[in-house]
Amino acid sequence: MAEKAVLRIYRYNPEVDQNPFYREYEVPLDEVQTLLDALFFVQERLDPTLSFRFFCRAAVCGSCAVKVNGVSRLACKTRFRDLVEASGGRPITVEPLNFLKPVKDLVVDHDAAFENLKTLKTWCEPKEPIPEREYRIPPEEVKKYERPTNCILCFACYGNCEAVMDDPKYAGPFAFSRVYRYAVDSRVKDEHKREMVKNALEAGDVWSCVQCQKCIYVCPKGVRPAEDIQNVRGIAAEMGFRDYPGVRKLQHFVDWVYATGQINRLALPEEVYGVDPTPLINKFREKGAEVWEVPKPLPGLLEFRDLILEVMKEKKPHLDIDFHHVRRIDKRVEEVFKADVCTRITEKFEEQKSDFFSRFWKKLGEFFGAS
């Protein structure tokens, strides 16, 4: 008996079926190489009414992304035997990609995803003057967009994205990889880059990404959308686009954590959305709950602050610490905690400073050969 595996395939033809259902098919292992071959086996030999997309069968056209045991994959790039081994004899469930409307069986309506590219305007508008021959572009620049230009728009990433799940407006990982790709291309007009980045922030909700990294994990072409998203956010910050809830939220995180070691849930609504927190505070007080207007800074925080500065100097951050803000937080902390915590922090700081200077003089002495 030839080895066989069971495919459990999502079936749905809205013309006739009230609800989607699953049907199981047996596929012999040695007649197929890839999952796409297995789908063909089903369609050719067992059930010609099965619909799915495909074209190149060589992992380059992006047609065949489906959900396999919950994870987006290209059917033509998935070795069937590997799947069978990984699922340990259980049926392999094949479904359409998440978050896109079903058309029939494994086929989804991905117009919305394509439309997002149009909305964000991810294309080149060439910088003037357009040269007679080619633009001169150093190979190092080409390297920057080498990975994003690998994208085949298969939407595997879209179908597994946490942000898409929570925010239907979110343009999708692939879309931001494209924004990044054109944003670092020196041929593109600066105004157009600005517009694209602005679109990413506003129409695309780039700040909704939770950096779960799933898009990196599922991408069949080695594109790393989560990284490109971080870069787009960085570029946005550099361009001066800071007045967005996402940016403010992050600024809040950066400043408060820097100042106190924690975020401040009470100040968050105000700092991010401009909502007055007083009613909330009063509610808490009415109920007799303890209200921390500012969190108590942790002891030893100051060394940590220095460490953060060091790190930030090395790795250019997307957000700088807003020292005015931090100073204000520090002052609040002093007020609220009657300075005792802060005094300790300050003491620690002084100690460290003198320690630092003594080390400095010592080093200098060593250098000049004294002692």
Add this chain to the structure above:
Amino acid sequence: MLEYDILIVGAGGAGLYAALWASQNPKLKVGVMSKVYPVRSHTGAAEGGINAALGNVAPDSPEKHAFDTVKGSDYLADQDAVELMTQMGPQIIYDIEHRGVPFSRLPDGRIAQRPFGGASFPRTCYAADRTGLVILHTLFDQALRQGVEFLNEWFLLNLVHDGERVLGVTAWDIRNGGVHFVKAKAVILATGGHARMYWNRTSNALGNTGDGSAAALRAGIPLKDMEFVQFHPTGLRKTGILITEGARGEGGYLINKDGERFMKRYAPEKMELAPRDIVARAIEREILEGRGCGPEGDYICLDLRHLGEEKLMERLPQTVEHARVYEGVDPVKEPIPIRPTAHYSMGGIDTDKYGRTEIKGLYAAGETACISVHGANRLGGNSLLDILVFGKLAAEDAAEYVVGVEHAATDGAEFVRREEEFIKSLTEKEPRENLGQMRRELGEVMASKVGIFREEKPMLEALEAIRELKERAKSGLAVVDRSRRFNLNLVQTLEFLNLLDLAEVTTLCAVERKESRGAHYRLDYPQRDDENYLKHSLVRRKEDGTLEHGWKEVVITKWQPQERKY
């Protein structure tokens, strides 16, 4: 009813580039119809690169490029068209570069170029080994920028014309089901090649079924040079999936079972970089003469190991991936099993150098067209150039043509009714045949009898077999899926019927050409015969369905035929 000034059918490189140029004039209503989403088109599979005489690496000129092309074509290309293409080459490259194509670069920032089969020196611009992918996606992004209107997942059924001018097309809306008449003053067919007639022995996408060429044939428009199908020397043994010529360009060796670099016996000077037809025949010969590798001796090895992992990953990442996934072989450590695979259709719809056919307003561009710039054999890297140059020229000509032309008076109901009836007849037929089985049969017949080595008797058998398959299809190949929405079974059946028509024409032309030239190699007529066959072949389908075979002169400007030696 949908109405366009210019309707482009096909959204690969040829179709998209045509759309960009056609919609330059904002007054024109331009639509692009494609059976798959534009970025799925087969242009995206092109790996190696695109030729143009930029002279960035070594001094070059359009003239030299033209000569290499003409020589490569075994003198069957029309030299005026070749000169036009090679002259426009650099401008086209600069244009797509300005639109954002991320070409690989030289240290000084200019576009890098590398050697490719049949070229005298480095002339091929590339983007690692995914040149077609980045061109296709850049053009798609530009089409979004220009607001091009798409009819995605619409399947061209037939052309509608009145014997003089084109009136539009009939098409099937795959997503929703249903036949439509799409009215158009001009139609540009850019539906790609038809090498899928070799079914499992091709590098082509599953949908490269020559639908546009078949529709033209049915509409009485002649097809040209259909006997010429290029076999790429290096397809993966199991699937036909392509290993790019770039792999040899970067220095890969072809090795037989004795570990010999056998190309030294066939093309001592160019070795692995000789033109494709010569390399493909050499490999096939090695296999036939018992020097193939493996227990069955049915393949040859492409050895890249000496290039080293770093270079492989940098220059040929896709090759490495393909070998690993589809052949289970790691090219860093092992040689890749390969054999020739049907790759490119030189033949197609007969057009002049502006893409015009004999019906006014009907154009063809890209792989579905035969102008001809590739003659009997296409040089690697020339096709991507061809699709852009002639996509643009067809669009510009069409944009001029439609000014002052009125839409046809018809509402198309009659054409729609006929198509609906035909589709109904397919679904109501008693199913006695299996589509998958029939496709494999066709592929086997074509590969074994009308493949790399050809001979009268087997080809006549093939013709017989194809006609039999046509009969069987007519009586017993039914569409079993009755749904209208995304009916894959219907689309595949229509594609197969197209392949059958084109396979018949291909075989007929191959029988008629009693000489060897370029990709067409006859064991019974091993010499080129300029006296009798320095001519394009033409096939037209007559009203009664029979095929009429004829000839057409080749345009020679500067270069008289010489013997092709490498």
